[in-house]
Amino acid sequence: MKVLRQSDLQIGDILIFENQDFSYVKFLDELKKDYFEEDPKKRMHAAFYLLLYLIPWFDPGKEGKDYRNIYHAAIWGNVDVNRGQNKIPENLDRIVQAGRAGIGQAELEATLRGEGVKNIYVYRRKNRSVHFQDKINSAIRTFYDDVSIPYSYEAAWLLAVICSMRYTDGALYKMLEKHLGEWGAKKMIDIIQSLINEYSNSHQKKMVACSTLVAMVYKNAGFELEVNEMEADPEIKVHPDLKLSTDFFHQSFTSSKPLASLQVKETVITPRQLAESSDVELIGVLPHTIR
Numbered sequence: 025m026k027v028l029r030q031s032d033l034q035i036g037d038i039l040i041f042e043n044q045d046f047s048y049v050k051f052l053d054e055l056k057k058d059y060f061e062e063d064p065k066k067r068m069h070a071a072f073y074l075l076l077y078l079i080p081w082f083d084p085g086k087e088g089k090d091y092r093n094i095y096h097a098a099i100w101g102n103v104d105v106n107r108g109q110n111k112i113p114e115n116l117d118r119i120v121q122a123g124r125a126g127i128g129q130a131e132l133e134a135t136l137r138g139e140g141v142k143n144i145y146v147y148r149r150k151n152r153s154v155h156f157q158d159k160i161n162s163a164i165r166t167f168y169d170d171v172s173i174p175y176s177y178e179a180a181w182l183l184a185v186i187c188s189m190r191y192t193d194g195a196l197y198k199m200l201e202k203h204l205g206e207w208g209a210k211k212m213i214d215i216i217q218s219l220i221n222e223y224s225n226s227h228q229k230k231m232v233a234c235s236t237l238v239a240m241v242y243k244n245a246g247f248e249l250e251v252n253e254m255e256a257d258p259e260i261k262v263h264p265d266l267k268l269s270t271d272f273f274h275q276s277f278t279s280s281k282p283l284a285s286l287q288v289k290e291t292v293i294t295p296r297q298l299a300e301s302s303d304v305e306l307i308g309v310l311p312h313t314i315r
Contacts, residue, residue, distance in 0.1 A: 025306070025309050026307070028307065028308040029310075030133070034100065036152075036156060036157055036161070038099055038304060039121075040145040040146075041097065041145075041295070042093055042141075042144070043093040043095040043140055044139070045093070054073045068124070075181065076095045076096070096121070096234050097237075097295035098120060099120050101118065101160075101161055103164065103165055107168070107171070118130060120164050121234060126232075127170075127171075143312060144310040145306060147299055149249075150304065151303075156247065159245040159247070160241065163241045167237060174232070235293055235294055239298065249304065250302055
C-alpha cells in the first residue's frame with residue numbers, strides 16, 4: 025500500500041482512522057475522569073472511549089483475518105482555522121471532523137502523532153466532475169461554519185445498534201428472527217432502517233457523528249455515496265481484547281448467510297461502510313508518527 029504525505033491529499037478525500045488496540049488501563053483511566061468530573065453532563069469520557077471500539081466490534085466488515093479497528097471517519101477540506109476567534113479568516117487544508125466538541129478541524133501532522141491513531145487510510149471518489157472539489161468544500165464549510173451543531177452521541181450509539189442488525193448473527197437480528205421469523209426480521213430491519221434514514225435526512229444537524237458527517241457532506245454536495253450490502257466474513261478471527269464485547273453483548277462475528285439487501289445508501293452509516301462503498305477507492309495510507 026502506498027504511503028502518502030499531506031501533499032498527496034485532495035479536497036474531499038475520505039479519511040478512515042484505524043485505532044490502536046483496546047486498553048483496559050486506558051478505559052479505567054477514563055472512568056476515573058468521570059468519577060471526579062463535577063458536571064454530570066461531562067461524564068462521558070469512558071463512554072466515548074468505549075464507543076470508539078463498539079462500532080468496529082459490531083461492524084467487522086469483510087476483512088476476515090485482516091480485521092482492523094476502523095473507528096473514525098473525517099474528510100479533507102479547506103476551512104477557516106480562525107473560526108470564532110475574532111481574527112482575520114485564514115483558510116487552510118485541514119482534517120474536518122465531528123468530535124465531542126462538535127465539528128472542528130485539525131492539522132494532519134498533529135493528528136498522526138495522536139496516541140489512538142494507528143493509521144489513516146485515504147479513500148477518493150472514483151468518478152468526479154470538474155466542479156467536484158468546489159461543491160464538496162462548499163458543503164464542508166456549510167457544516168463547519170455552523171458552530172451550533174453538536175456532536176450527536178445518540179447517532180453514534182445508533183450506529184452500533186444498526187451494525188448489529190446488519191449481520192445475521194447479530195444479537196438484534198437473532199432476537200427479531202426468533203419472534204418474527206426470517207422474513208419478518210428482514211422486513212422489520214428494512215422498516216427501522218427507512219425510518220432512521222428518513223429522520224436523518226430531515227434532521228441532519230441532530231445526527232452529526234463522524235461518519236454521518238462525511239456522508240451528509242457528500243449527499244448535500246450531490247455526490248451521495250452508495251453503500252453496498254454487508255455480509256459478515258465466516259473466517260474472521262476476533263482479537264483476544266475483543267472477548268469482552270462478544271461475551272457481554274452475545275455477538276458473534278461469524279455468519280453463514282448474508283442479510284437481505286438493505287437500502288442504506290443514506291447518511292447513517294459507519295466509517296467502515298464509507299471505506300467499502302463502491303463509489304470510492306483506496307489511495308494509500310498515512311501511518312502513525314512517533315513523537
